[in-house]
Amino acid sequence: VLTKKKAPSAEGKRRKPLDRERIQHAALVLVERDGLDDFSMRRLGKKLGVEAMSIYHHYPSKAHLFDALVDRLLSQIEAPDATQPWKERARSLSLAYRAVLLRHPRFAQFMLLHRMNSRSGLAWLESVARIFADAGFDAESGARAFRILGYYLMGAIMDETAGYKRGPSAAEPVPPAEQAAIAPTIIAFGPYFASEHWEATFLAGLELVLGELERLKRRAPSRAGGGE
Amino acid sequence: VLTKKKAPSAEGKRRKPLDRERIQHAALVLVERDGLDDFSMRRLGKKLGVEAMSIYHHYPSKAHLFDALVDRLLSQIEAPDATQPWKERARSLSLAYRAVLLRHPRFAQFMLLHRMNSRSGLAWLESVARIFADAGFDAESGARAFRILGYYLMGAIMDETAGYKRGPSAAEPVPPAEQAAIAPTIIAFGPYFASEHWEATFLAGLELVLGELERLKRRAPSRAGGGE
DNA sequence: ACCTGAACACCGTTCAAGT
DNA sequence: ACCTGAACACCGTTCAAGT
DSSP: OOOOOSOOSGGGGGGOOOOHHHHHHHHHHHHHHHOSTTOOHHHHHHHTTSOGGGGGGTOSSHHHHHHHHHHHHHTTSOOOOTTSOHHHHHHHHHHHHHHHHHHSHHHHHHHHHSOOOSHHHHHHHHHHHHHHHHTTBOHHHHHHHHHHHHHHHHHHHHHHHHSTTTSOOOSSOOOHHHHHHHOHHHHHHGGGGSGGGHHHHHHHHHHHHHHHHHHHOOBOOOSSSOOO | OOOOOSOOSGGGGGGOOOOHHHHHHHHHHHHHHHOTTTOOHHHHHHHHTSOHHHHTTTOSSHHHHHHHHHHHHHTTSOOOOTTSOHHHHHHHHHHHHHHHHHHSHHHHHHHHHSOOOSHHHHHHHHHHHHHHHHTTBOHHHHHHHHHHHHHHHHHHHHHHHHSTTTSOOOSSOOOHHHHHHHOHHHHHHGGGGSGGGHHHHHHHHHHHHHHHHHHHOOBOOOSSSOOO
Protein backbone atom coordinates (compact mmCIF):
# COMPACT_ATOMS: atom_id res chain seq x y z
CA VAL A 1 0.00 0.00 0.00
CA LEU A 2 1.49 3.47 0.35
CA THR A 3 4.50 2.85 2.52
CA LYS A 4 7.69 4.49 1.34
CA LYS A 5 10.37 2.27 2.74
CA LYS A 6 13.53 3.83 4.11
CA ALA A 7 13.07 6.94 2.00
CA PRO A 8 15.47 9.42 3.64
CA SER A 9 13.32 12.36 2.51
CA ALA A 10 12.30 15.40 4.53
CA GLU A 11 9.07 13.67 5.50
CA GLY A 12 11.03 10.67 6.70
CA LYS A 13 10.96 12.22 10.16
CA ARG A 14 7.63 10.55 10.79
CA ARG A 15 9.37 8.58 13.47
CA LYS A 16 12.09 10.83 14.75
CA PRO A 17 14.06 9.35 17.63
CA LEU A 18 13.10 10.12 21.18
CA ASP A 19 14.97 12.78 23.05
CA ARG A 20 14.70 14.28 26.49
CA GLU A 21 12.96 17.40 25.28
CA ARG A 22 10.14 15.46 23.62
CA ILE A 23 9.76 13.16 26.61
CA GLN A 24 9.58 16.03 29.07
CA HIS A 25 7.09 17.96 27.04
CA ALA A 26 4.83 14.96 26.53
CA ALA A 27 5.07 14.04 30.21
CA LEU A 28 3.93 17.48 31.34
CA VAL A 29 1.06 17.50 28.87
CA LEU A 30 -0.02 14.05 30.02
CA VAL A 31 0.18 14.91 33.74
CA GLU A 32 -1.89 18.03 33.22
CA ARG A 33 -4.43 16.22 31.09
CA ASP A 34 -4.93 13.04 33.14
CA GLY A 35 -3.56 13.92 36.56
CA LEU A 36 -0.64 12.55 38.55
CA ASP A 37 -2.44 9.37 39.56
CA ASP A 38 -3.24 8.33 36.03
CA PHE A 39 0.18 9.12 34.67
CA SER A 40 2.29 6.09 33.89
CA MET A 41 5.39 5.31 31.93
CA ARG A 42 3.32 2.98 29.79
CA ARG A 43 0.84 5.71 28.95
CA LEU A 44 3.63 8.16 28.27
CA GLY A 45 5.16 5.62 25.88
CA LYS A 46 1.88 5.27 24.06
CA LYS A 47 1.56 9.04 23.73
CA LEU A 48 5.05 9.18 22.24
CA GLY A 49 4.31 6.33 19.84
CA VAL A 50 6.92 4.15 21.44
CA GLU A 51 7.17 1.23 23.81
CA ALA A 52 7.26 2.34 27.45
CA MET A 53 10.64 0.74 27.87
CA SER A 54 12.26 3.03 25.32
CA ILE A 55 11.93 5.92 27.73
CA TYR A 56 14.30 4.13 30.10
CA HIS A 57 17.02 4.64 27.59
CA HIS A 58 16.78 8.40 28.25
CA TYR A 59 15.82 8.44 31.92
CA PRO A 60 16.80 5.57 34.21
CA SER A 61 13.55 5.80 36.22
CA LYS A 62 10.31 7.64 36.60
CA ALA A 63 11.87 9.48 39.54
CA HIS A 64 14.66 10.79 37.32
CA LEU A 65 12.16 11.95 34.73
CA PHE A 66 10.10 13.76 37.34
CA ASP A 67 13.23 15.43 38.68
CA ALA A 68 13.90 16.69 35.18
CA LEU A 69 10.39 18.14 35.09
CA VAL A 70 11.03 19.92 38.39
CA ASP A 71 14.22 21.39 36.88
CA ARG A 72 12.35 22.48 33.81
CA LEU A 73 9.72 24.38 35.79
CA LEU A 74 12.27 25.89 38.19
CA SER A 75 14.14 27.27 35.21
CA GLN A 76 10.99 29.10 34.14
CA ILE A 77 10.88 31.18 37.31
CA GLU A 78 11.96 34.68 36.41
CA ALA A 79 14.62 36.01 38.75
CA PRO A 80 13.82 39.51 40.02
CA ASP A 81 16.19 42.45 39.72
CA ALA A 82 18.59 42.09 42.65
CA THR A 83 19.00 45.84 43.08
CA GLN A 84 15.43 46.28 44.31
CA PRO A 85 14.55 46.52 48.02
CA TRP A 86 14.20 43.10 49.63
CA LYS A 87 10.43 43.19 49.99
CA GLU A 88 10.05 43.98 46.34
CA ARG A 89 12.41 41.11 45.44
CA ALA A 90 10.56 38.69 47.71
CA ARG A 91 7.23 39.74 46.27
CA SER A 92 8.39 39.34 42.66
CA LEU A 93 9.95 35.96 43.26
CA SER A 94 6.87 34.71 45.12
CA LEU A 95 4.62 35.77 42.29
CA ALA A 96 6.91 34.26 39.67
CA TYR A 97 7.00 30.95 41.55
CA ARG A 98 3.23 30.89 41.93
CA ALA A 99 2.72 31.79 38.27
CA VAL A 100 4.80 28.83 37.09
CA LEU A 101 3.01 26.40 39.40
CA LEU A 102 -0.46 27.66 38.51
CA ARG A 103 0.38 27.01 34.87
CA HIS A 104 0.96 23.38 35.87
CA PRO A 105 -1.59 22.83 38.62
CA ARG A 106 -1.45 19.06 38.68
CA PHE A 107 2.28 18.76 38.53
CA ALA A 108 2.42 21.44 41.24
CA GLN A 109 1.29 18.89 43.80
CA PHE A 110 4.33 16.79 43.09
CA MET A 111 6.70 19.72 42.97
CA LEU A 112 5.51 21.39 46.17
CA LEU A 113 6.09 18.20 48.13
CA HIS A 114 9.37 17.39 46.55
CA ARG A 115 12.59 17.74 48.45
CA MET A 116 14.62 20.44 46.76
CA ASN A 117 17.95 18.68 47.10
CA SER A 118 18.84 18.39 43.45
CA ARG A 119 21.28 20.87 42.00
CA SER A 120 18.62 23.14 40.57
CA GLY A 121 16.43 22.70 43.66
CA LEU A 122 19.19 23.88 45.98
CA ALA A 123 19.94 26.78 43.66
CA TRP A 124 16.29 27.80 43.81
CA LEU A 125 16.22 27.68 47.62
CA GLU A 126 19.43 29.67 47.66
CA SER A 127 17.92 32.39 45.48
CA VAL A 128 15.16 32.89 48.02
CA ALA A 129 17.42 32.73 51.06
CA ARG A 130 19.79 35.24 49.53
CA ILE A 131 17.07 37.87 49.48
CA PHE A 132 16.96 37.78 53.26
CA ALA A 133 20.72 37.55 53.64
CA ASP A 134 21.23 40.52 51.30
CA ALA A 135 18.69 42.49 53.34
CA GLY A 136 20.88 41.99 56.38
CA PHE A 137 18.83 39.40 58.28
CA ASP A 138 21.05 37.33 60.53
CA ALA A 139 20.98 33.52 60.19
CA GLU A 140 18.28 32.99 62.79
CA SER A 141 15.82 35.65 61.69
CA GLY A 142 16.67 34.97 58.03
CA ALA A 143 15.95 31.27 58.43
CA ARG A 144 12.73 32.05 60.25
CA ALA A 145 11.59 34.53 57.60
CA PHE A 146 12.49 32.07 54.85
CA ARG A 147 10.40 29.36 56.47
CA ILE A 148 7.37 31.48 57.27
CA LEU A 149 7.22 32.88 53.75
CA GLY A 150 7.74 29.36 52.42
CA TYR A 151 4.92 27.97 54.54
CA TYR A 152 2.56 30.61 53.25
CA LEU A 153 3.52 30.08 49.60
CA MET A 154 3.36 26.31 49.87
CA GLY A 155 -0.04 26.31 51.54
CA ALA A 156 -1.54 28.94 49.27
CA ILE A 157 -0.39 27.35 46.03
CA MET A 158 -1.30 23.89 47.26
CA ASP A 159 -4.77 25.06 48.09
CA GLU A 160 -5.19 26.87 44.79
CA THR A 161 -4.07 23.82 42.82
CA ALA A 162 -5.47 20.99 44.95
CA GLY A 163 -7.83 22.53 47.43
CA TYR A 164 -11.52 22.57 47.94
CA LYS A 165 -12.41 23.04 44.29
CA ARG A 166 -9.86 20.78 42.63
CA GLY A 167 -8.49 18.22 45.06
CA PRO A 168 -9.48 14.59 45.40
CA SER A 169 -12.97 14.37 46.78
CA ALA A 170 -14.26 12.33 49.67
CA ALA A 171 -15.67 9.02 48.47
CA GLU A 172 -19.09 10.12 49.66
CA PRO A 173 -19.37 13.88 49.62
CA VAL A 174 -22.21 15.61 51.42
CA PRO A 175 -24.98 16.37 48.92
CA PRO A 176 -25.40 20.13 48.34
CA ALA A 177 -28.88 20.13 49.89
CA GLU A 178 -27.45 19.13 53.26
CA GLN A 179 -24.43 21.41 53.24
CA ALA A 180 -26.17 24.48 54.63
CA ALA A 181 -27.39 22.56 57.66
CA ILE A 182 -23.92 21.27 58.52
CA ALA A 183 -21.83 24.29 57.59
CA PRO A 184 -23.85 27.52 57.39
CA THR A 185 -20.83 29.77 57.90
CA ILE A 186 -18.85 28.04 55.18
CA ILE A 187 -21.80 28.49 52.83
CA ALA A 188 -22.05 32.17 53.80
CA PHE A 189 -18.33 32.64 53.12
CA GLY A 190 -18.70 30.64 49.88
CA PRO A 191 -18.85 33.46 47.35
CA TYR A 192 -15.48 34.73 48.56
CA PHE A 193 -13.89 31.30 48.16
CA ALA A 194 -14.59 31.38 44.43
CA SER A 195 -11.65 31.54 42.06
CA GLU A 196 -12.26 35.19 41.17
CA HIS A 197 -11.12 36.01 44.70
CA TRP A 198 -8.00 33.86 44.76
CA GLU A 199 -5.71 36.53 43.43
CA ALA A 200 -6.88 39.16 45.92
CA THR A 201 -6.69 36.69 48.81
CA PHE A 202 -3.23 35.52 47.84
CA LEU A 203 -1.95 39.09 47.53
CA ALA A 204 -3.52 40.15 50.82
CA GLY A 205 -1.86 37.24 52.59
CA LEU A 206 1.47 37.86 50.89
CA GLU A 207 1.52 41.52 51.92
CA LEU A 208 0.50 40.57 55.43
CA VAL A 209 3.39 38.12 55.71
CA LEU A 210 6.01 40.30 54.02
CA GLY A 211 5.00 43.31 56.12
CA GLU A 212 5.46 41.40 59.33
CA LEU A 213 8.71 39.72 58.31
CA GLU A 214 10.24 43.17 58.35
CA ARG A 215 9.71 43.20 62.10
CA LEU A 216 11.37 39.82 62.58
CA LYS A 217 14.53 41.15 61.06
CA ARG A 218 17.62 41.24 63.14
CA ARG A 219 20.79 42.48 61.51
CA ALA A 220 23.72 40.19 60.99
CA PRO A 221 26.87 41.42 62.66
CA SER A 222 28.43 43.27 59.75
CA ARG A 223 32.09 42.77 59.02
CA ALA A 224 32.62 45.75 56.78
CA GLY A 225 31.42 48.07 59.49
CA GLY A 226 28.61 49.36 57.28
CA GLY A 227 25.97 48.19 59.77
CA GLU A 228 24.71 50.16 62.74
CA VAL B 1 -1.06 -31.79 67.21
CA LEU B 2 -2.51 -29.27 69.63
CA THR B 3 -5.42 -27.81 67.74
CA LYS B 4 -8.62 -27.51 69.71
CA LYS B 5 -11.26 -27.64 67.04
CA LYS B 6 -14.33 -25.44 67.34
CA ALA B 7 -13.86 -25.06 71.09
CA PRO B 8 -16.08 -22.06 71.92
CA SER B 9 -13.90 -21.19 74.91
CA ALA B 10 -12.68 -17.77 76.00
CA GLU B 11 -9.46 -18.33 74.08
CA GLY B 12 -11.43 -19.14 70.95
CA LYS B 13 -11.08 -15.47 70.01
CA ARG B 14 -7.77 -16.26 68.35
CA ARG B 15 -9.38 -15.30 65.12
CA LYS B 16 -11.91 -12.68 66.05
CA PRO B 17 -13.82 -11.30 63.08
CA LEU B 18 -12.71 -8.11 61.41
CA ASP B 19 -14.39 -4.88 62.32
CA ARG B 20 -13.96 -1.27 61.28
CA GLU B 21 -12.09 -0.33 64.44
CA ARG B 22 -9.42 -3.00 63.91
CA ILE B 23 -9.09 -2.17 60.24
CA GLN B 24 -8.69 1.57 60.88
CA HIS B 25 -6.15 1.08 63.60
CA ALA B 26 -4.07 -1.34 61.56
CA ALA B 27 -4.26 0.95 58.51
CA LEU B 28 -2.92 3.94 60.42
CA VAL B 29 -0.12 1.89 61.93
CA LEU B 30 0.81 0.54 58.52
CA VAL B 31 0.75 3.96 56.83
CA GLU B 32 2.98 5.44 59.52
CA ARG B 33 5.36 2.51 59.41
CA ASP B 34 5.75 2.06 55.65
CA GLY B 35 4.50 5.32 54.17
CA LEU B 36 1.58 6.13 51.93
CA ASP B 37 3.23 4.82 48.78
CA ASP B 38 3.88 1.38 50.21
CA PHE B 39 0.47 1.02 51.77
CA SER B 40 -1.80 -1.41 49.96
CA MET B 41 -4.99 -3.26 50.68
CA ARG B 42 -3.09 -6.48 50.20
CA ARG B 43 -0.49 -5.54 52.78
CA LEU B 44 -3.16 -4.37 55.18
CA GLY B 45 -4.89 -7.73 54.78
CA LYS B 46 -1.67 -9.55 55.56
CA LYS B 47 -1.15 -7.44 58.69
CA LEU B 48 -4.69 -8.32 59.81
CA GLY B 49 -4.15 -12.01 59.11
CA VAL B 50 -6.82 -12.01 56.48
CA GLU B 51 -7.16 -12.01 52.71
CA ALA B 52 -7.11 -8.48 51.29
CA MET B 53 -10.56 -9.01 49.87
CA SER B 54 -12.11 -9.45 53.29
CA ILE B 55 -11.59 -5.76 53.97
CA TYR B 56 -13.97 -4.94 51.15
CA HIS B 57 -16.74 -6.41 53.20
CA HIS B 58 -16.29 -3.53 55.67
CA TYR B 59 -15.23 -0.72 53.35
CA PRO B 60 -16.29 -0.70 49.71
CA SER B 61 -12.98 0.80 48.54
CA LYS B 62 -9.64 2.09 49.64
CA ALA B 63 -11.04 5.62 49.23
CA HIS B 64 -13.81 4.88 51.72
CA LEU B 65 -11.33 3.48 54.20
CA PHE B 66 -9.12 6.54 53.90
CA ASP B 67 -12.13 8.78 54.41
CA ALA B 68 -12.81 6.92 57.63
CA LEU B 69 -9.23 7.59 58.71
CA VAL B 70 -9.70 11.30 58.01
CA ASP B 71 -12.84 11.23 60.17
CA ARG B 72 -10.99 9.45 62.92
CA LEU B 73 -8.23 12.04 63.08
CA LEU B 74 -10.61 15.00 62.77
CA SER B 75 -12.50 13.66 65.78
CA GLN B 76 -9.28 13.83 67.79
CA ILE B 77 -8.97 17.59 67.38
CA GLU B 78 -9.89 19.16 70.69
CA ALA B 79 -12.42 21.95 70.30
CA PRO B 80 -11.40 25.09 72.19
CA ASP B 81 -13.63 26.84 74.70
CA ALA B 82 -15.97 29.01 72.63
CA THR B 83 -16.18 31.74 75.26
CA GLN B 84 -12.55 32.78 74.73
CA PRO B 85 -11.56 35.76 72.55
CA TRP B 86 -11.33 34.82 68.87
CA LYS B 87 -7.56 34.97 68.63
CA GLU B 88 -7.24 32.61 71.54
CA ARG B 89 -9.76 30.23 69.95
CA ALA B 90 -7.99 30.35 66.59
CA ARG B 91 -4.63 29.73 68.23
CA SER B 92 -5.92 26.75 70.24
CA LEU B 93 -7.64 25.16 67.29
CA SER B 94 -4.59 25.65 65.07
CA LEU B 95 -2.35 24.01 67.63
CA ALA B 96 -4.79 21.13 68.18
CA TYR B 97 -5.00 20.51 64.43
CA ARG B 98 -1.25 20.57 64.06
CA ALA B 99 -0.77 18.27 67.06
CA VAL B 100 -3.04 15.60 65.56
CA LEU B 101 -1.31 15.76 62.19
CA LEU B 102 2.19 15.68 63.64
CA ARG B 103 1.22 12.51 65.47
CA HIS B 104 0.47 11.02 62.05
CA PRO B 105 3.06 12.66 59.81
CA ARG B 106 2.73 10.31 56.86
CA PHE B 107 -1.03 10.22 56.80
CA ALA B 108 -0.95 14.02 57.17
CA GLN B 109 0.12 14.29 53.55
CA PHE B 110 -3.05 12.59 52.45
CA MET B 111 -5.27 14.48 54.85
CA LEU B 112 -3.91 17.95 54.07
CA LEU B 113 -4.59 17.48 50.38
CA HIS B 114 -7.95 15.91 50.82
CA ARG B 115 -11.09 17.79 49.97
CA MET B 116 -13.03 18.29 53.18
CA ASN B 117 -16.43 17.62 51.70
CA SER B 118 -17.43 14.67 53.80
CA ARG B 119 -19.80 15.25 56.71
CA SER B 120 -17.05 15.43 59.29
CA GLY B 121 -14.80 17.41 56.94
CA LEU B 122 -17.44 20.10 56.45
CA ALA B 123 -18.08 20.18 60.19
CA TRP B 124 -14.38 20.75 60.77
CA LEU B 125 -14.23 23.62 58.27
CA GLU B 126 -17.33 25.08 59.87
CA SER B 127 -15.75 25.04 63.32
CA VAL B 128 -12.87 27.15 62.02
CA ALA B 129 -15.08 29.53 60.03
CA ARG B 130 -17.35 30.07 63.00
CA ILE B 131 -14.50 31.54 65.01
CA PHE B 132 -14.30 34.40 62.53
CA ALA B 133 -18.07 34.74 62.21
CA ASP B 134 -18.48 34.84 66.00
CA ALA B 135 -15.79 37.52 66.18
CA GLY B 136 -17.91 39.68 63.91
CA PHE B 137 -15.95 39.39 60.65
CA ASP B 138 -18.23 39.94 57.67
CA ALA B 139 -18.36 37.27 54.95
CA GLU B 140 -15.64 38.81 52.83
CA SER B 141 -13.05 39.50 55.53
CA GLY B 142 -14.03 36.30 57.32
CA ALA B 143 -13.50 34.23 54.20
CA ARG B 144 -10.20 35.95 53.58
CA ALA B 145 -8.98 35.42 57.13
CA PHE B 146 -10.09 31.78 56.99
CA ARG B 147 -8.10 31.22 53.82
CA ILE B 148 -4.96 33.01 54.89
CA LEU B 149 -4.81 31.18 58.19
CA GLY B 150 -5.54 27.94 56.33
CA TYR B 151 -2.76 28.57 53.84
CA TYR B 152 -0.30 29.09 56.64
CA LEU B 153 -1.36 26.00 58.56
CA MET B 154 -1.40 23.81 55.48
CA GLY B 155 2.03 24.92 54.33
CA ALA B 156 3.61 24.75 57.76
CA ILE B 157 2.29 21.31 58.61
CA MET B 158 3.05 20.01 55.15
CA ASP B 159 6.59 21.21 55.43
CA GLU B 160 7.03 19.78 58.92
CA THR B 161 5.70 16.39 57.85
CA ALA B 162 6.98 16.18 54.28
CA GLY B 163 9.49 18.95 53.82
CA TYR B 164 13.19 19.15 53.43
CA LYS B 165 14.02 16.58 56.10
CA ARG B 166 11.31 14.01 55.48
CA GLY B 167 9.86 14.35 52.01
CA PRO B 168 10.67 12.29 48.94
CA SER B 169 14.17 13.02 47.81
CA ALA B 170 15.43 13.89 44.38
CA ALA B 171 16.65 10.81 42.52
CA GLU B 172 20.15 12.26 42.53
CA PRO B 173 20.65 14.59 45.45
CA VAL B 174 23.61 16.91 45.58
CA PRO B 175 26.37 15.32 47.67
CA PRO B 176 26.95 17.23 50.93
CA ALA B 177 30.46 18.24 49.88
CA GLU B 178 29.05 20.27 46.98
CA GLN B 179 26.18 21.85 48.84
CA ALA B 180 28.10 24.77 50.30
CA ALA B 181 29.28 25.83 46.86
CA ILE B 182 25.77 25.86 45.41
CA ALA B 183 23.83 27.17 48.38
CA PRO B 184 26.01 28.95 50.96
CA THR B 185 23.12 30.93 52.44
CA ILE B 186 20.99 27.84 52.90
CA ILE B 187 23.90 26.16 54.65
CA ALA B 188 24.36 29.21 56.88
CA PHE B 189 20.66 29.17 57.76
CA GLY B 190 20.86 25.39 58.26
CA PRO B 191 21.09 25.21 62.05
CA TYR B 192 17.81 27.12 62.34
CA PHE B 193 16.04 24.73 59.99
CA ALA B 194 16.65 21.85 62.41
CA SER B 195 13.66 20.28 64.08
CA GLU B 196 14.44 21.86 67.47
CA HIS B 197 13.43 25.16 65.89
CA TRP B 198 10.20 24.02 64.27
CA GLU B 199 8.03 24.81 67.23
CA ALA B 200 9.39 28.33 67.66
CA THR B 201 9.15 29.01 63.92
CA PHE B 202 5.61 27.71 63.72
CA LEU B 203 4.50 29.80 66.70
CA ALA B 204 6.21 32.92 65.40
CA GLY B 205 4.44 32.55 62.07
CA LEU B 206 1.12 31.79 63.71
CA GLU B 207 1.29 34.92 65.88
CA LEU B 208 2.35 36.96 62.89
CA VAL B 209 -0.66 35.80 60.90
CA LEU B 210 -3.20 36.01 63.73
CA GLY B 211 -1.99 39.47 64.69
CA GLU B 212 -2.47 40.78 61.19
CA LEU B 213 -5.82 39.10 60.62
CA GLU B 214 -7.18 41.40 63.30
CA ARG B 215 -6.55 44.29 60.93
CA LEU B 216 -8.35 42.60 58.06
CA LYS B 217 -11.49 42.43 60.12
CA ARG B 218 -14.54 44.27 58.95
CA ARG B 219 -17.69 43.96 61.00
CA ALA B 220 -20.73 42.22 59.67
CA PRO B 221 -23.81 44.47 59.59
CA SER B 222 -25.38 43.49 62.91
CA ARG B 223 -29.08 42.81 63.04
CA ALA B 224 -29.55 43.07 66.79
CA GLY B 225 -28.13 46.57 66.80
CA GLY B 226 -25.36 45.54 69.15
CA GLY B 227 -22.67 46.53 66.63
CA GLU B 228 -20.92 49.92 66.54
C1' DA C 1 -22.85 -12.73 57.31
C1' DC C 2 -18.31 -12.97 56.52
C1' DC C 3 -14.35 -14.56 54.12
C1' DT C 4 -11.70 -16.69 50.12
C1' DG C 5 -9.27 -17.45 45.62
C1' DA C 6 -9.00 -16.81 40.97
C1' DA C 7 -9.16 -13.46 37.65
C1' DC C 8 -8.91 -8.78 35.21
C1' DA C 9 -6.69 -4.83 33.91
C1' DC C 10 -3.30 -2.42 35.34
C1' DC C 11 1.69 -0.70 37.53
C1' DG C 12 7.48 0.22 37.43
C1' DT C 13 11.34 -2.01 36.18
C1' DT C 14 14.81 -5.83 34.52
C1' DC C 15 16.80 -8.17 31.07
C1' DA C 16 18.03 -10.51 26.88
C1' DA C 17 17.33 -9.74 22.27
C1' DG C 18 16.72 -7.29 18.08
C1' DT C 19 18.13 -3.45 14.41
C1' DA D 1 22.89 3.61 19.96
C1' DC D 2 18.34 3.02 20.40
C1' DC D 3 14.25 0.35 20.82
C1' DT D 4 11.39 -3.96 21.77
C1' DG D 5 8.85 -7.79 24.08
C1' DA D 6 8.52 -10.98 27.52
C1' DA D 7 8.76 -11.45 32.21
C1' DC D 8 8.68 -10.34 37.37
C1' DA D 9 6.64 -8.77 41.33
C1' DC D 10 3.42 -5.95 42.35
C1' DC D 11 -1.46 -2.92 42.42
C1' DG D 12 -7.17 -2.12 43.32
C1' DT D 13 -11.18 -4.31 42.50
C1' DT D 14 -14.89 -7.81 40.68
C1' DC D 15 -17.06 -11.87 41.11
C1' DA D 16 -18.48 -16.53 41.95
C1' DA D 17 -17.83 -19.64 45.45
C1' DG D 18 -17.22 -21.37 49.96
C1' DT D 19 -18.53 -21.71 55.32
